[in-house]
């Protein structure tokens with residue numbers, strides 16, 4: 001787990017996923033569709049969950065997603081994850097999306113954040129304890 005007192009210019013947690021935005025992922029304004037961004041965040045949290053659970057898991061809740069900046073086509077999208085809590089069968093992962101927009105020279109900026117809750121599942125798809 002990461003020290004949350006770090007400055008807002010520093011991503012929280014570790015890099016779990018990095019990708020490039022494409023024209024097919026735009027909304028009616030020509031910016032990147034929020035649902036696409038949430039999908040990347042879910043994948044990033046899923047990758048982190050896989051490392052902990054080492055088996056089947058599923059997203060049970062997505063909380064407090066906030067879109068802070070528009071994301072343009074051609075931006076590098078980096079999803080950082082930080083485990084907030086490991087419960088009995090669930091774990092909560094804070095996800096931050098940072099972008100490098102090619103259209104401006106502002107460097108790395110936080111574009112979105114949210115809390116993703118995953119549940120470890122057995123072969124029958126029922127919750128099972130996470131090994132600590």
Ligand SMILES: CC(C)(COP(=O)(O)OP(=O)(O)OC[C@H]1O[C@@H](n2cnc3c(N)ncnc32)[C@H](O)[C@@H]1OP(=O)(O)O)[C@@H](O)C(=O)NCCC(=O)NCCS
Pocket residue numbers: 058059060061086087088089090091117119125126127
């Ligand atoms: C995940 C699933 C198996 C959980 O079943 P369930 O009967 O609700 O399980 P439980 O009530 O025992 O909860 C399991 C854990 O999830 C947590 N949880 C359940 N709903 C939650 C919510 N809305 N927010 C936060 N945590 C939640 C519980 O607190 C519990 O955590 P703990 O064991 O660490 O204390 C079931 O809801 C499911 O299959 N959902 C679909 C998942 C899926 O397909 N996701 C992909 C996107 S569609």
